[in-house]
Amino acid sequence: MFSLEELSKKISDGSAKVGVIGLGYVGLPLAILMSKRFKVVGFEKSKEIIEQLKNGKSPFTDVTESLLTERLGNTLLLSDNEKDLGDCDFLIICVPTPLDYEKKPDLSYIKTACRSIQTFLKKGQFVILESTSYPGTTEEIMIPLFEKSGLKAGEDFGVAYSPERVDPGNKKFKVENIPKVVGGINETCTEIAAKLYESVLEAKVIRTRDCKTAEAAKIAENIFRDVNIALANELALIFERMGINAWEVIDIACTKPFGFMPFYPGAGVGGHCIPLDPLYLSYQAKKYEFIPRFIELSGEINDFMPIHTINLLIEGLKRVNKKITKSTITIFGIAYKRDVKDTRESPSRIIIEQIISSGGNAKIFDPFAKEIETKYGKYKSEKDAEQAVKNSDAIVIVVDHTIFTEEFLSNLIKTMDEPVIVDCKNVLKEGLKGICEDGIYLGIGKPNHSE
Ligand code: SAJ
Numbered sequence: 001m002f003s004l005e006e007l008s009k010k011i012s013d014g015s016a017k018v019g020v021i022g023l024g025y026v027g028l029p030l031a032i033l034m035s036k037r038f039k040v041v042g043f044e045k046s047k048e049i050i051e052q053l054k055n056g057k058s059p060f061t062d063v064t065e066s067l068l069t070e071r072l073g074n075t076l077l078l079s080d081n082e083k084d085l086g087d088c089d090f091l092i093i094c095v096p097t098p099l100d101y102e103k104k105p106d107l108s109y110i111k112t113a114c115r116s117i118q119t120f121l122k123k124g125q126f127v128i129l130e131s132t133s134y135p136g137t138t139e140e141i142m143i144p145l146f147e148k149s150g151l152k153a154g155e156d157f158g159v160a161y162s163p164e165r166v167d168p169g170n171k172k173f174k175v176e177n178i179p180k181v182v183g184g185i186n187e188t189c190t191e192i193a194a195k196l197y198e199s200v201l202e203a204k205v206i207r208t209r210d211c212k213t214a215e216a217a218k219i220a221e222n223i224f225r226d227v228n229i230a231l232a233n234e235l236a237l238i239f240e241r242m243g244i245n246a247w248e249v250i251d252i253a254c255t256k257p258f259g260f261m262p263f264y265p266g267a268g269v270g271g272h273c274i275p276l277d278p279l280y281l282s283y284q285a286k287k288y289e290f291i292p293r294f295i296e297l298s299g300e301i302n303d304f305m306p307i308h309t310i311n312l313l314i315e316g317l318k319r320v321n322k323k324i325t326k327s328t329i330t331i332f333g334i335a336y337k338r339d340v341k342d343t344r345e346s347p348s349r350i351i352i353e354q355i356i357s358s359g360g361n362a363k364i365f366d367p368f369a370k371e372i373e374t375k376y377g378k379y380k381s382e383k384d385a386e387q388a389v390k391n392s393d394a395i396v397i398v399v400d401h402t403i404f405t406e407e408f409l410s411n412l413i414k415t416m417d418e419p420v421i422v423d424c425k426n427v428l429k430e431g432l433k434g435i436c437e438d439g440i441y442l443g444i445g446k447p448n449h450s451e
Pocket of ligand 1: 164165166167168221222225229232262263264265266267268269270271272273274336337338
């Protein structure tokens with residue numbers, strides 16, 4: 001039997017050894033945080049990432065190179081050999097949970113991590129899953145793999161789920177000050193996992209009654225965003241037809257000091273969490289013979305937005321007697337959201353593919369993301385914005401990067417002949433007023449009726 005007392009003692013006297021499996025945007029900040037108090041083994045199967053980190057190169061703004069270097073020389077050991085995890089008291093799994101090609105949960109990373117842990121799992125160790133997944137993953141997937149060792153979860157070794165809530169690049173909320181949810185497979189496990197996080201976090205640790213509740217809380221947080229973004233998008237589609245500015249409507253609704261929370265329309269929902277997490281719950285719900293129509297419909301509405309963006313582009317070009325075919329369209333922003341360089345699930349990919357499949361040419365400008373993979377190959381950002389709009393027929397503003405100010409854009413638009421502008425993020429609040437007379441402006445959520 002592993003003991004609460006023994007592990008609690010190792011936590012309180014700092015002698016516990018912690019293994020972090022997966023050194024991505026979740027695992028690396030956690031390994032750095034844990035290495036403030038404990039000896040940490042940071043395991044990463046990618047030798048390239050290990051090499052980069054060993055050279056003190058941090059791929060994430062959330063982990064400074066000075067901090068990484070300081071910890072590497074001290075309490076943080078990096079390894080691509082599972083054997084180095086064998087004597088860890090705690091093993092925290094922070095691996096990706098993507099979708100497969102059928103848009104179903106891909107738990108292969110979690111299963112691989114569990115299978116390697118199972119080879120050395122021994123009495124007294126404690127495993128925590130942080131990766132986002134559907135309620136039931138810890139108990140239905142992880143524990144059976146661990147118990148193949150003959151050990152019994154909750155008795156011989158501990159198991160808990162504690163969802164990552166990292167928001168990469170967020171200047172205000174970091175891993176140390178974001179409240180942490182923890183749910184064990186029994187009360188003792190909940191308590192031990194909670195004590196571990198409490199020993200390194202500034203933020204509150206919230207104990208749940210079981211793993212499923214903790215898994216459900218995380219997935220609910222992100223589905224909440226996805227469905228509310230879908231609502232903002234549907235309102236935008238309605239108000240466009242009614243000649244109403246949806247962005248103004250949202251700002252005015254915000255004047256209600258309670259009962260309203262703003263979400264904004266856009267070209268679609270990208271990123272590594274929000275578009276995927278609803279499909280994780282939807283998959284599991286169907287196993288309980290429930291079809292989550294609202295959640296699935298929200299995804300369909302969000303998935304329509306890149307297509308709507310193309311529809312606006314076609315309408316704008318038509319008003320200057322052009323078609324996408326043979327036109328050159330400049331895409332401003334290929335990242336999945338403002339001021340990040342990540343292009344995962346970025347709506348721009350679909351927009352670029354639609355332009356190319358319609359016989360158009362696409363040029364890119366993004367100050368953060370340098371390139372994006374499409375089914376027609378890699379599309380790279382131009383070095384400078386002037387070059388990006390040179391000889392272009394239209395600009396599609398997909399991402400509202402901070403540097404895409406009205407002044408920045410109007411200077412570029414003035415260099416174009418009869419420009420067609422599609423604004424997905426209300427960057428040009430007054431359209432082309434005061435910028436150019438001969439251009440055409442259409443925006444998501446804007447009254448786009450032709451004069
Ligand atoms: N988006 C909209 N309209 C909105 C908000 C977002 O179209 O009103 C789009 C964004 O452009 C992006 C996608 O949705 O393409 C996702 O945006 P996001 O702001 O939710 O950003 P993420 O994907 O980085 O979400 C992360 C999540 N963090 C974790 O899963 C730990 C989420 O829970 C956070 O709430 C979110 O960051 C945040 O608040 O920044």
